[in-house]
Each structure stands twice: as structure tokens, then as C-alpha cells.
Amino acid sequence: MAKEIVDDQLAQNQLVTNHLVENPFAARGHDHSSCIVSALDGAEKRCSRRGERLTPLRRRVLELVWRGHRPVGAYDLLALLQDERGRVAPPTIYRALEFLCDQGLVHRLDSLQAFIGCGHPGAHDEAHHAAHFLICQDCGLAVEMRDGQLDGAILGLAARAGFAIADETVEISGLCADCQV
């Protein structure tokens, strides 16, 4: 990836889904700027409530992550940041991403080695709502799911194995409804 994907991200904002909707694949053409605003707004509140500092750099990286509902690579973000600030080194972006992930504002998609804004921070604070994704291999959209049956199945099998869950990576890739022949 690199420049093409960055450019692609530029174009996606208005064709994309709303994170407030249960199935974003079904909600194209939404006003994505409201997604960004509410994500940044929520992030401010969440950080201040937790006594953490959403510095201008971190805020800007979060904003860049939220340019669309597609996962973004760390080096794509780096390129975007370099466009506005000149030389920026990898640790700058990785530290910001680490902070944002720690705060539950961003998730890393291990299957793509890429990052995406959390569709519902705060939900992860509750009993057991880990981040579970559907990822379209054609249009690239990634949707964070909340599914009680899935949560229950995972809790159940862990319980039967006596296993204490710390982290969950659940990433289902395939074709979204719109991208199937």
C-alpha cells in the first residue's frame, strides 16, 4: 500500500457508513463529518473523564484515523501527518496510536496490520463487549459488530476451558452485501 490507499481514503468519506447505525454496511451515503465530530467530541469527554490528555497531536491522529470507515496503516497516517508537518518519524504516529488504543478510541486490526476508529467507545468498558469486525475485502469497509450471541459463545467456550480472557481478536473477512455479484 502507500499513496494509492491514502488517496483512496480521501475519496471515501461520503460513500461510507455511520458508526451509530447497527449495520453500517447498510448505511452508505451518510454525512461522515458528523461521525468525525462525534468521535472527536466523545474522545475529549472520555479522556477528560479518565484524566488522560488528548493532546493536539493525538487528537489530530484520531481525526486522521476517522477520515473514513476503512482501516488505515500506520505509515499512511504518517504520510498524512508529514503532508502537514514536514518530517515526522514513525515513533510519533505509533505513540499516538498506542495512546488511542489504550483509551479504547482506536482498534488495531491484526489481520490487516491497520487501525480504525472505535465505533462505540465505552461499550468496551461494560461487562464483555470486545471489538469484533466484519471486513469487506472488496470495498475495504470495516464494521465493528455488537452481537450478544457471539459474546456469549466466546464467554461460554472460555468458561468451559477454564480460560481467563484478556484480549479478543475477531475479524471476519469476506464480501459485504453491496460487493457480492
Place this chain on the structure above:
Amino acid sequence: MAKEIVDDQLAQNQLVTNHLVENPFAARGHDHSSCIVSALDGAEKRCSRRGERLTPLRRRVLELVWRGHRPVGAYDLLALLQDERGRVAPPTIYRALEFLCDQGLVHRLDSLQAFIGCGHPGAHDEAHHAAHFLICQDCGLAVEMRDGQLDGAILGLAARAGFAIADETVEISGLCADCQV
């Protein structure tokens, strides 16, 4: 990682679990050599049935992957192969791993960027049994689960979203029963 983990792998074979057992975390102290034998044996059969060539290199890489029930990094495998063959370059190991993954004999754990032998090749040929793992962050054992409820939950949520599944990454990390205080 690197040398330490390679050495660690050397020691693990006799403390490890049997992939024929439903919950391998509960079956330590098994005779791991039988795991290796049956994995290689099954691989030969599977490849010949599919008209694929399990060459000496591929077979040896599979054997190295099966040294234990812990995920192994590509560069750890490379080091092991170099010990026996002198200079070996990364593409050698990556090509063998790609073949083994394509044949369903090995899985890549995205959350660890590491590889592990498939506990039940053939099961993935059936209707819908993707590879789902429990991974202990303390002892490092990774266990491939088969859970109908989990399969069902994933199929159900995909169906409701009209999503056509191509790949599943399901890796649950935490502490196995033996490693909890």
C-alpha cells in the same frame, strides 16, 4: 523474540498437549512425538489426495512447526533450518509456510505474527469450521477450538448482515487454567 524462544520450543515438547484431545490445555504430559508423527502422516495423505507435493523441504518445515503446540515465528523456523542447512533465505521459509497454510496444514496467528500446526486438517473442509484459537499469554500454548455455538454465532451475524465470509481470524488471548494464580 529469537534464540530464547527457539530454545524454549526445544524444551516444550514433553509438557505439552495433544491435539487429538478436545481441550489440550487439560492434557499436559502427553507423548508429543505421536502428535508429530500423526501430523506428518496426515499431511502426506492430504497432499497426495489433493495432488499436491509435500516436498522434503515442506515436510521438514511442517515438522519444525510441530515441534510443539506453541506458535513459532517465521524467523525462528528460519534459524532452525539454518542450523541444519547453512544459509537459508527468508523466501524459503515463507514459501513453505504459504504452501502449508494453503493446504490447511498450518495456520497463521495474526495476533502473534506466528504459525502453528493445524490440530484437525480436514475439519476445515466441512461446512463451516474455521480455525479459532485460545492462546495462553503465560505458557504460550495455543489451542485450536471447535465450538458449534461460536460457529453458529458467526454464521448468524454474517447472515443478518448479508455478509459472505471468506476468512475468519478468531484468536482469544488470556490465561489458561493452569496459568491462573
Place this chain on the structure above:
DNA sequence: TATAGATCTGTTATAATATAACATAATGAA
């Protein structure tokens, strides 16, 4: 407000994982 400790950011270098591209060798079918 001054100052010290803590946290954040900048900077350089490098580690760890993975692939592209092309040359040579082994295999298998005709």
C-alpha cells in the same frame, strides 16, 4: 512564581516481518 517531577514529543538508529524479481534446479508429461 519558581522549581522539580512527570509526561509528551522529536530524532536517530535499528529490529522484526515479509515480499519482489530473477536465476537455477528438479519434476513430470508427452
Place this chain on the structure above:
DNA sequence: TTCATTATGTTATATTATAACAGATCTATA
């Protein structure tokens, strides 16, 4: 055997991520 295909060797490089340390900024409290 001969040719086409597949597998392996080899060199170089891409991609993702972190270590280590210096300098700047913020915060608390004297």
C-alpha cells in the same frame, strides 16, 4: 529425451514497529 511446469536458491528491498536518548511542555506544590 524434450519441453513445460513447479519448486528452490539468491539478492535485494519493502513494510511494520520499537529502542534509546535528548529536548520540550505540562502540572503540582512549595
